[in-house]
Amino acid sequence: MTRDEIDLKLQLIEERMDARLQRMETAYEGQVKRTDEFIERIERASERANQQVVDGILRSKQEASDTRKELFKDLGDAVDGAMDKVKDSNKSLKWTIIGTAIATVLALGGLEYALKADGWSAYQAGSGIQQSIQTAADKAANDAAAKVRAEQPNGDSKKK
Numbered sequence: 473m474t475r476d477e478i479d480l481k482l483q484l485i486e487e488r489m490d491a492r493l494q495r496m497e498t499a500y501e502g503q504v505k506r507t508d509e510f511i512e513r514i515e516r517a518s519e520r521a522n523q524q525v526v527d528g529i530l531r532s533k534q535e536a537s538d539t540r541k542e543l544f545k546d547l548g549d550a551v552d553g554a555m556d557k558v559k560d561s562n563k564s565l566k567w568t569i570i571g572t573a574i575a576t577v578l579a580l581g582g583l584e585y586a587l588k589a590d591g592w593s594a595y596q597a598g599s600g601i602q603q604s605i606q607t608a609a610d611k612a613a614n615d616a617a618a619k620v621r622a623e624q625p626n627g628d629s630k631k632k
Contacts, residue, residue, distance in 0.1 A: 532597030543586040
C-alpha cells in the first residue's frame, strides 16, 4: 500500500468519524430540546394544578362565608320574631323581662351554634383542600414519572 492510499484511507475514516460525530451531536441536541419541552409541559401542568387548588380554597372560603351569613340572618330573624312575640303577648314588665331573658339566651345559643358551625365548615374545607392538594401532587408526580419513562430511549437499540 502506498502512502497516498494510506492518506486516502485515513481521510475516508476521518470523514466517517466526522459524520458520525455530527449525527451524535444532532441526536443530543434533539434530546435536550425534547427534555426542555417536557419540563415546560410539567411546569404548565403544575401551574394549572396550583391554580385549581387556589380556586378550591377560594370557593371553600366563599361557601363558609355564605353559610355564616345565612346562619346570622336566620339568627337575627329568630331573635326579631321572638322579640315581637314577647312584646305582643306580654302585658306587664315582668313578662317582658322574662321574655327578653329567654330571647337573649336563645340568641346566645344561636350565636354559639353559628360560631361552631363556621369553625366546623372551615375545618372541613381545610381537610378537603389538603386532600385535593395531595391528590393533585400525586397525579402530577405519577404523570411526570410515566412521561419520563415513556421518553427514555431503550438501551438495547443503541448497543448494536
